[in-house]
Amino acid sequence: MIIVYVETDASGATEMSREAITFARDLSAAGGGVPIDALVVGELPDGLATQLGEYGVRHVHHAVGDAFAAYSGAAWAAALQAARETAGSVVVTASGTPRGMEILAHVAARLGVPMAANVISFGGLSPFVVTRQVLGGSVREEMRLDQRPAVFTVAGHAVEAGPADQPAAAELVEFKPEVAEADLVARVVSREAPPPDLSGALKSAKVVVGAGRGAGGPSGFDGVTELAELLGGTVGVSRVVTGAGWRPHHEQIGQTGSRISPELYVACGISGAIQHWAGCASAKTILAINTDAEAPMVTKAHYAVIGDMHEIVPAINEELRRRRG
Amino acid sequence: MTNVLVCVKRVPDVSGEVALTADGQAVDARQVGFTISDHEACAVELAVRIATDTGGTATVATVGTAEAVEQLRNALAIGCTAATHVVADPTTLGAADVARELAAFAGDHDLVLLGNDAADSGDFQVGIRLAYELGRPVVNGVSTVEVEDGVAVARGEGPDGHETFRVPLPAVVTILEGGVEPRYPSVPGRMKAKKVVIDERELTGEPAGPGRVTFTLPPPVSSDVQVLGEGAAAAPAVVDLFERIGVISK
Ligand SMILES: Cc1cc2nc3c(=O)[nH]c(=O)nc-3n(C[C@H](O)[C@H](O)[C@H](O)COP(=O)(O)OP(=O)(O)OC[C@H]3O[C@@H](n4cnc5c(N)ncnc54)[C@H](O)[C@@H]3O)c2cc1C
Ligand SMILES: Nc1ncnc2c1ncn2[C@@H]1O[C@H](COP(=O)(O)O)[C@@H](O)[C@H]1O
Numbered sequence: 001m002i003i004v005y006v007e008t009d010a011s012g013a014t015e016m017s018r019e020a021i022t023f024a025r026d027l028s029a030a031g032g033g034v035p036i037d038a039l040v041v042g043e044l045p046d047g048l049a050t051q052l053g054e055y056g057v058r059h060v061h062h063a064v065g066d067a068f069a070a071y072s073g074a075a076w077a078a079a080l081q082a083a084r085e086t087a088g089s090v091v092v093t094a095s096g097t098p099r100g101m102e103i104l105a106h107v108a109a110r111l112g113v114p115m116a117a118n119v120i121s122f123g124g125l126s127p128f129v130v131t132r133q134v135l136g137g138s139v140r141e142e143m144r145l146d147q148r149p150a151v152f153t154v155a156g157h158a159v160e161a162g163p164a165d166q167p168a169a170a171e172l173v174e175f176k177p178e179v180a181e182a183d184l185v186a187r188v189v190s191r192e193a194p195p196p197d198l199s200g201a202l203k204s205a206k207v208v209v210g211a212g213r214g215a216g217g218p219s220g221f222d223g224v225t226e227l228a229e230l231l232g233g234t235v236g237v238s239r240v241v242t243g244a245g246w247r248p249h250h251e252q253i254g255q256t257g258s259r260i261s262p263e264l265y266v267a268c269g270i271s272g273a274i275q276h277w278a279g280c281a282s283a284k285t286i287l288a289i290n291t292d293a294e295a296p297m298v299t300k301a302h303y304a305v306i307g308d309m310h311e312i313v314p315a316i317n318e319e320l321r322r323r324r325g
Numbered sequence: 326m327t328n329v330l331v332c333v334k335r336v337p338d339v340s341g342e343v344a345l346t347a348d349g350q351a352v353d354a355r356q357v358g359f360t361i362s363d364h365e366a367c368a369v370e371l372a373v374r375i376a377t378d379t380g381g382t383a384t385v386a387t388v389g390t391a392e393a394v395e396q397l398r399n400a401l402a403i404g405c406t407a408a409t410h411v412v413a414d415p416t417t418l419g420a421a422d423v424a425r426e427l428a429a430f431a432g433d434h435d436l437v438l439l440g441n442d443a444a445d446s447g448d449f450q451v452g453i454r455l456a457y458e459l460g461r462p463v464v465n466g467v468s469t470v471e472v473e474d475g476v477a478v479a480r481g482e483g484p485d486g487h488e489t490f491r492v493p494l495p496a497v498v499t500i501l502e503g504g505v506e507p508r509y510p511s512v513p514g515r516m517k518a519k520k521v522v523i524d525e526r527e528l529t530g531e532p533a534g535p536g537r538v539t540f541t542l543p544p545p546v547s548s549d550v551q552v553l554g555e556g557a558a559a560a561p562a563v564v565d566l567f568e569r570i571g572v573i574s575k
Contacts, residue, residue, distance in 0.1 A: 007484070071483065073453070073465055099484060101442075102465045105450035109457040114419060114536055117442070117449045129538060134447045138343045139352060142538040153449075185492060186462035192487040207572050231572055243363075243503040249482065264572045274543070285570050287563065288550070299548035303566060307556035315557035319564045320573070 002028055003037045003084050004057075005076075005094035005103055008044075009197075012051045015259070016095035018161035020154040021055045023119075024093055025164060028056075031125060037061060037087040038170075039080050042068045049172040056164030059087065060172045067179035072187035073099075075179045077106030082177035089149055096153040097256065108151040116143050116152035137274025156255035157278040198250040199258045207233025208262045208283070210253060211241065212276075214269015214290065214309050218246040223313035224268055230320045236260060236280075238270050254279035268309040272297025289313065327381040327472045327494065330434035331372035332427055332455075333361040333400060334415065335393035336445040349539035351416045352445065361396050363502035364440030367468070370507040371500060372438050373404035375472050382406055384434065388426050390414055394523065401518035402510035409524045413532075420446070422532040424454035429529050432459050435494045436477055441466045441501045446535070452499035463497040464490045468504025480504070 002024045006017045013021070021036065028034050035058040040048065042063070049060050063079035080103060084092055092107055094100035096118045108115035116130050120140070123129040128145045133155050145152065202208065209228040215221055221235065228235045236253040237246070253260055255275035265283035270276060272288070272295055280286065288301035289309050298304045305312050337343075337354035344353040361369075369385065376383035385400035386409040387393045397408040411426045418426075431437045437459075439452035456463030464470075467481030467490065479490045479498050492498075510518070553562040567573045 071488070073463070097484070098441075098466050101449040102453070105453040105465075108450065109421075109424075109454045112421075114421065115448070115450055116536075117447055131541075134540070135337075135339060135343065135352065135445050136447075138339060138543070139345070140541045140543055142541065144536045144538055146536070182462070186464045186490055186496070188483065188488045189491045190489045191483065191485060231567070233572075243501075245503060264567070264570060285566075287553075287566065293552070299550055300546055301550050304550050304552050305554055305556075305559040305563060306552060307559070311557045312559065312563075315560035316563050319560040320567075323564060 001034050001037070001087055001089040002091040002093065003039060003080070003087050003089035005080050005092075005100060006038045006040050006052070007095070007097060007099060008040060008048060010045060012045050012048050013055075014095075015161055016097055016100075016156050018055060019157065019159050020093055020095040020100070021052070021057065022161050023154045023159050024091070025056050026159070027091065027122060030122070037083065037089060039063065039083040041076050041079050049170045053170035054163040054167045056166070056168050057170045058168055060170050061086065062172060062174045063177050064174055065176040065179070067177070067184060070188045072184055073102045073106050074183035074186065076103045077110060078179045078183050079177045080107050081110060082175070084149065086175070092149045092151045094153050096155045100153050104151050104153055111149065111151075113147040113149060113151055114145060116145060118155040119152045120155050120158040133274060155278075156275075157259055198248070202234050202236055202251060202253070202258050202260060205234040205260065205262050207231040207264045208236045208253070208260050208266070209233055210236040210238070210265060210267045210270055210280070211309070212238035212268070212270030213240040215241065215246065216310070220310065221247065223310065223317065226317050227266065227313055230317060231264070233262070233264075236265075238276050267297050267301070268313060270297050271295045272300055327375050327379040327436055328434045329372040329375050329381060329383045329436045329438060330386055330431050331365075331368050331383065331400070331405070331438045332386050332451070333365045333369065333396050333440070334387060334443045334445070335359050335389045335396045336362065336443060343542065345540050345542060349541065350537065352540070359392070359395065360444075362440050362442070362444035364442065364500050366507040367502045367505050368438040368440055368500040369400045369403065369405065370505045371470055373508075374505070375436065375470070376406075377404070379472055381435070384409065386427060386430070387411070388413055388415055388418065388423050397523060398518045399510065401521050402514040403508050404514070406521070407524070408521060409526065411526045411528065413528050415446075417534060418532045419535040420448040420450045421454055422534070424451050424458055426529060427451070427455050428458035429526075431455060436472065437497045438470070439497070439499045441499045452497055456497040459495070459497065461495050461497050462492050463499070464492055465499045466501045467498060468501050470498050470500070
């Protein structure tokens with residue numbers, strides 16, 4: 001019995017939640033086909049049960065009630081805990097998004113069991129051993145989860161999301177979990193209108209010009225923006241860039257950003273950390289521009305130019321304009 | 326007057342190649358320096374601001390080896406005025422162990438700040454576990470926090486936009502980098518930090534441990550990168566490549 005906390009957007013289950021279900025399905029298969037349940041809290045996108053059925057989910061537990069009018073990690077955890085009890089799940093999982101991490105950490109703390117964050121694969125079932133990313137992905141840790149339920153999150157893009165060979169007819173079960181007053185203390189009191197999801201252009205772009213910390217600051221993107229325009233492409237960035245507020249989050253590539261698969265990805269001043277690589281590995285051609293010839297982005301790329309992006313990118317733009325005449 | 330506790334972890338400062346110790350139980354950090362995560366650096370900055378704004382205190386705490394005193398002194402140098410050091414090797418502890426150790430003294434503070442996740446173990450949970458140990462509410466992964474009339478006002482980015490939380494103290498808040506710019510220590514700040522007597526403690530109980538079997542390194546990727554050149558002189562070769570792969574017409 002496995003239960004997956006599923007995050008949704010207008011289109012249904014998010015890609016990362018579908019990855020977590022796909023991971024759960026592999027685990028289920030290894031365990032002789034134990035059923036997979038899902039928990040969804042709050043608004044239910046159209047067709048969600050059908051979509052989750054295609055992914056092999058048996059029951060979709062849908063938590064409703066006033067407690068879920070505004071987000072609080074503890075209330076969401078209370079819902080997951082209640083659904084787990086109903087389903088009798090011995091495994092509780094979610095994708096390694098900020099919310100997934102938070103809700104599962106609450107559940108683990110409430111149940112007094114360990115939690116493994118950012119799992120990429122599992123080894124044996126008894127004992128149950130998972131492999132997870134630590135130290136920014138440059139090291140892996142094999143960790144035993146001896147207690148039940150086993151609680152873990154699945155690292156973004158560790159597996160490819162895909163429907164089940166044998167779809168199930170997922171049954172939608174609405175329920176109203178009891179939520180203690182204490183679980184509602186730390187809840188969102190106001191929310192600014194969600195920014196429109198502008199990441200579509202990035203995900204479908206044929207050319208992406210990326211920049212990371214090497215851009216140096218918010219004004220360091222002129223060259224890459226121009227190169228993207230000259231190539232009819234889009235700008236993408238690393239988390240350092242969005243974290244510092246130099247560029248908006250919808251431009252972020254990686255484990256907690258968009259996954260891209262363009263014909264060409266030009267990565268300027270990006271070191272190529274595992275979490276960034278997770279989002280750009282399927283680019284057909286990768287050109288790295290970096291001062292450090294040993295940076296992982298350079299060694300993993302198909303092509304590289306070594307040096308300062310602030311000199312190289314304008315020179316490329318110049319050459320492109322020159323050839324265009 | 327808000328008394329703030331901020332929790333930091335000494336971690337290896339790795340950016341390139343990582344080596345492991347022979348037993349696979351730790352990162353071999355002989356060749357690298359040590360630091361705290363950016364999230365924690367922002368948490369320290371916020372702790373100092375809140376203490377200053379409310380006329381309260383900022384205390385820094387760590388569970389770490391004897392060497393972790395370096396990270397405590399750094400936090401003292403930028404405005405924390407007291408430090409607690411649970412002397413223990415954190416590679417032998419699990420997230421629940423660390424939370425329990427911190428809970429032994431964190432209850433004396435109105436507000437406890439932590440990082441969203443530690444840069445090495447990346448467990449994403451110590452703050453939440455600590456909140457349950459203390460029986461306090463916890464806000465997770467916000468980029469700023471202020472105290473107004475005994476209420477922590479925390480702001481951050483959620484999946485559906487910019488979110489605000491208002492939580493009555495005492496509370497626990499975990500911080501994501503990006504909301505504030507951590508200050509640098511001044512020379513007088515460093516001098517003052519040296520004089521602070523650090524409250525050293527031992528583990529309060531037998532740790533459950535991290536459940537670790539071993540650390541491993543990801544399989545090396547064989548590089549077949551083709552270097553097109555160095556500096557601006559490589560521009561023609563780059564544009565040739567663009568033509569060859571067909572992203573621009575010849
Ligand atoms: C759970 C988790 C999720 C994450 N999700 C993501 C994610 O979705 N996306 C993501 O990108 N990261 C993510 N990260 C962060 C990731 O680990 C790295 O910290 C981040 O990708 C590094 O960004 P960077 O390459 O811009 O910066 P750095 O690692 O600092 O690299 C900067 C690079 O620029 C080069 N450089 C410096 N100056 C110049 C110059 N003038 N010209 C050319 N090159 C220069 C340097 O040699 C270096 O290689 C995540 C981390 C965690 C723990
Ligand atoms: N050994 C430690 N000593 C002090 N604080 C810690 C320790 N380990 C974790 N923390 C705090 O808890 C946060 C989350 O850590 P983690 O759950 O391990 O990812 C960190 O950013 C620190 O603020």
